[in-house]
Amino acid sequence: MTGEHPALALRGLAKSFDGKVAVNGVNLDVPAGSFYGLLGPNGAGKTTTLSMAVGLLRPDAGGAWVLGHDVWADPVTAKQLLGVMPDGVRLFDRLTGAELLAYHGLLRGMEPDVVDQRAAELLDVLALADAGRTLVVDYSAGMKKKIGLACALLHGPRLLVLDEPFEAVDPVSAALIRDILQRYVTGGGTVVFSSHVMEVVQRLCTHVAILAEGIIKRVGTLEQVRGDRSLEEVFVEVVGGRTATGEELAWLAQ
Amino acid sequence: MAGPVTTPAAQARPVSARHFVRLKLRVMGNNFRGQGWRVALFLVGSLLGLWFAVGAFFGLAAPGLIGNDRYALMIAAFAGGLMVLGWLVLPLVFFGVDETLDPARFALLPLPRRTLVIGLFAAALVSVPTVAVLLALSGLVVTAGVFGGWSAALVAAVGVVCGLLLCVAGARALTSAFASMLRSRRVRDLAAVLLAVVAALLGPLQIAGVAAIQDTDWDRLTGLATVIGWTPLGAPWTAGIDVAQGRAWAAPLKLLITIATIVALLAWWSRSLESAMTGVASSGPNRAKPEVTGAVVAQLFPRAAGWLRRDRFGALVAREARYWWRDARRRANLITVAVVGLFVPVMVNFGGQGFSFDSTEGFTPAGSSSPVLASLSMVFVGLLAAVTLANQFGFDGSAYAANVVAGVPGRLELRARITAFSLYILPMLAVVAVVIALVLGEPTWIGLMAGALVATYGVGLAVNSFVSVLGAYSLPETSNPFAMNSGAGVVKGLLTLLAMAATAALAVPMVVAAALLDDVWLWLGLPLGLAYGVGAALLGVHLAGDVLDRRQPELLALVTPRR
Ligand SMILES: Nc1ncnc2c1ncn2[C@@H]1O[C@H](COP(=O)(O)OP(=O)(O)OP(=O)(O)O)[C@@H](O)[C@H]1O
Ligand SMILES: [Mg+2]
Numbered sequence: 054m055t056g057e058h059p060a061l062a063l064r065g066l067a068k069s070f071d072g073k074v075a076v077n078g079v080n081l082d083v084p085a086g087s088f089y090g091l092l093g094p095n096g097a098g099k100t101t102t103l104s105m106a107v108g109l110l111r112p113d114a115g116g117a118w119v120l121g122h123d124v125w126a127d128p129v130t131a132k133q134l135l136g137v138m139p140d141g142v143r144l145f146d147r148l149t150g151a152e153l154l155a156y157h158g159l160l161r162g163m164e165p166d167v168v169d170q171r172a173a174e175l176l177d178v179l180a181l182a183d184a185g186r187t188l189v190v191d192y193s194a195g196m197k198k199k200i201g202l203a204c205a206l207l208h209g210p211r212l213l214v215l216d217e218p219f220e221a222v223d224p225v226s227a228a229l230i231r232d233i234l235q236r237y238v239t240g241g242g243t244v245v246f247s248s249h250v251m252e253v254v255q256r257l258c259t260h261v262a263i264l265a266e267g268i269i270k271r272v273g274t275l276e277q278v279r280g281d282r283s284l285e286e287v288f289v290e291v292v293g294g295r296t297a298t299g300e301e302l303a304w305l306a307q
Numbered sequence: 308m309a310g311p312v313t314t315p316a317a318q319a320r321p322v323s324a325r326h327f328v329r330l331k332l333r334v335m336g337n338n339f340r341g342q343g344w345r346v347a348l349f350l351v352g353s354l355l356g357l358w359f360a361v362g363a364f365f366g367l368a369a370p371g372l373i374g375n376d377r378y379a380l381m382i383a384a385f386a387g388g389l390m391v392l393g394w395l396v397l398p399l400v401f402f403g404v405d406e407t408l409d410p411a412r413f414a415l416l417p418l419p420r421r422t423l424v425i426g427l428f429a430a431a432l433v434s435v436p437t438v439a440v441l442l443a444l445s446g447l448v449v450t451a452g453v454f455g456g457w458s459a460a461l462v463a464a465v466g467v468v469c470g471l472l473l474c475v476a477g478a479r480a481l482t483s484a485f486a487s488m489l490r491s492r493r494v495r496d497l498a499a500v501l502l503a504v505v506a507a508l509l510g511p512l513q514i515a516g517v518a519a520i521q522d523t524d525w526d527r528l529t530g531l532a533t534v535i536g537w538t539p540l541g542a543p544w545t546a547g548i549d550v551a552q553g554r555a556w557a558a559p560l561k562l563l564i565t566i567a568t569i570v571a572l573l574a575w576w577s578r579s580l581e582s583a584m585t586g587v588a589s590s591g592p593n594r595a596k597p598e599v600t601g602a603v604v605a606q607l608f609p610r611a612a613g614w615l616r617r618d619r620f621g622a623l624v625a626r627e628a629r630y631w632w633r634d635a636r637r638r639a640n641l642i643t644v645a646v647v648g649l650f651v652p653v654m655v656n657f658g659g660q661g662f663s664f665d666s667t668e669g670f671t672p673a674g675s676s677s678p679v680l681a682s683l684s685m686v687f688v689g690l691l692a693a694v695t696l697a698n699q700f701g702f703d704g705s706a707y708a709a710n711v712v713a714g715v716p717g718r719l720e721l722r723a724r725i726t727a728f729s730l731y732i733l734p735m736l737a738v739v740a741v742v743i744a745l746v747l748g749e750p751t752w753i754g755l756m757a758g759a760l761v762a763t764y765g766v767g768l769a770v771n772s773f774v775s776v777l778g779a780y781s782l783p784e785t786s787n788p789f790a791m792n793s794g795a796g797v798v799k800g801l802l803t804l805l806a807m808a809a810t811a812a813l814a815v816p817m818v819v820a821a822a823l824l825d826d827v828w829l830w831l832g833l834p835l836g837l838a839y840g841v842g843a844a845l846l847g848v849h850l851a852g853d854v855l856d857r858r859q860p861e862l863l864a865l866v867t868p869r870r
Contacts, residue, residue: 071340109708111860132714142867143706145626147633148607152626155607159622160713165604172603188633204709 058121060085060212060243065115066105067267068098075101077267078115083212083245083260085120088238090254090275091247092284093264094292099247100140100216102264106245107137107214119212133161136210138201140217140247146190150181150200153189154207161208168207175203179229194221202230206237213237215246219253231257251285263291322418327408327426331433334407349435352801356439367446371453379450380548384532387447387470387544390440394474398482409783410580424577431475441471447544455551462558463547469565470543476569480576485639536561539568611730619715620723627727630702636782637702640695645735648691652684652743678828681743681752682821685759686814688739690807692732693767697806699724700779705867711859718852721772725844736760755828758836759817765840766813767806769847774806776855781868813843 061083068076076098104110106117117124122131158168176182263271370379452460536545542561549557608625615621740757
């Protein structure tokens, strides 16, 4: 049944803040079982788009469907299928890592013993078990990302939506997260994530969309978007980057 | 050849207080941008402030306008003293301080501490309350001018301005000191004690006020006013009157007292500012506990909440219960409720009658109160406890996103939050009712007092469930639990007052019953109050939960601090 539906479908999503357009009609189909990378420069509207897709931010227009369930009309079903790691949002960080996982697990209606077992495993794998009684607020930035990922994974969602999962994590942890996500996709899950790191996107993704100024500029499988060039070249071309000429900021040299 | 590394510093222009004031005005203006309702609320709040200010102005100018200087000194000393105490206590108890300019943001700038303190102080002076208070207190200038001519008016004006500086400096110094105390884990309990002392300062004032109404012995009060006039509480306000009444030598001394106090307060503030700037957001008590190896779920539940089922409701309650203790901001609220909740009933019931300032018969508590007065004081405590939840989602900030993503039903959410808060508050309220009844020497009143208390708390929960869903606002992510955003300060004050008024109105039946029903109410008070309170809370949560279900993303946007 759900096989006919894309894991995530966005239709005409739009949002403006105080008259400033942040997202301007985004249409996107994320096929089930894909590893989807959402690229875009700073301020392109990635966070805004993903927030609207998961029910954190009410869109001005358009809608979002998770495996055919309308996020805004039928949030309960849609949200059960979703695991989310938002960016720029605090965790309930006055809990320890273990407490936070227990909270998320029970909040998702899981059985306590399942929570116990999965949480212990996740803490172990993500090398967070050593943190012990440290509150999450005292974690380093990378550790916060990792515990956030663990919270999103805990209840075994069908679709993972991650906003900048690789920001601030060290290379070892990044490799670990890549492995975990790859396993998750192989097991039938779907991942959508935003990133600036071309190299990671190129390595992981089956599909890519490039967002700039609130509009999808390129979309398709990695091969379609990239053609025979590197992803970075395509990205810079689409976004229209500028390079420092050396004339400006001369005072930086002592 | 590369220039010397110090070039930029040599070019830097000196920073003055003016820059801080302009920065504050700019931040305030930007906060209003595109938020029509905020502007509207700000205007309403400003108008209210203006209205009160004009009323107080005529009150303080009254001796001059009437032309009777007998009470001029008394009015200046008492009203001014009350004003200073209000500035000290109210930010701690209800309103917080406007921290539009968060000191922590200046930590990286190469500013001498003196510049920083004076700049922040100048910025703190730019606010609606200071303008309103300045307007109100210029009534004193009129009085002084009528009796003493231009010279007295001039001294009074200087006194009023200095007095205002004193108020603002006091509020800043005290909240900042409390904040750093609450941050440091060791002296956390000391802070509670200090807060109790501050609250206790209300006592003598109350008694003096009551005595003023009852005692016709005005001379004695004049004596008291003279004494207050020589403390920092009254010195700035009475200087002008002194000139008018021919004690010109006192004026410079009093102004000196005021200025010395301001300087001392600023120095104190400057010291605690250090820790405000470097202290990261408090993580609350986090003692090195023995390593817990137990199951993950078991770790989440505090012992007091161990009886909860391990399900969604249980998890929400457990998390909230942990937060009420670990979050410095919430803990400060709890302590306030505990301290004020105990002191105010004591004062109301003992100040009621027969206990006047320096009464020679001594302390005769029994029979000095009445069931109505006792019920009223309990209504106040219940109100105070419940209004703590008026911005319960604001405490969470953007972390509330986790609950939105998980799709927690509104009713469940509200019920869990109330349960967790009540884990702390209900024992506290029980202690208040029992202790007050015993101290009054009226143990039979326990029932009616507990009834009024629970009923008010219940209707307060209902009212504040709505307020917290509809009127949430974001709190700044600073380490100061008393910090407020500008604009939000006015909004918060209005909302708190609104919630308290609505709660009080709903609690009126309990007081009326206590007045009309005499002995029957001793027995019926508790069961009926309990039924009323629980019923109201359940109904409120039921209705507010529906609203919450429809507004989750909007609520999240409201409580997310804009950075
Ligand atoms: N709450 C808000 N209020 C006003 N404007 C906002 C808000 N959130 C985002 N914006 C604006 O919307 C635009 C898109 O922001 P968004 O956070 O979605 O970008 P992003 O693609 O996630 O950028 P980054 O790569 O830096 O994370 C930006 O111009 C931003 O200024
Ligand atoms: Mg972003």
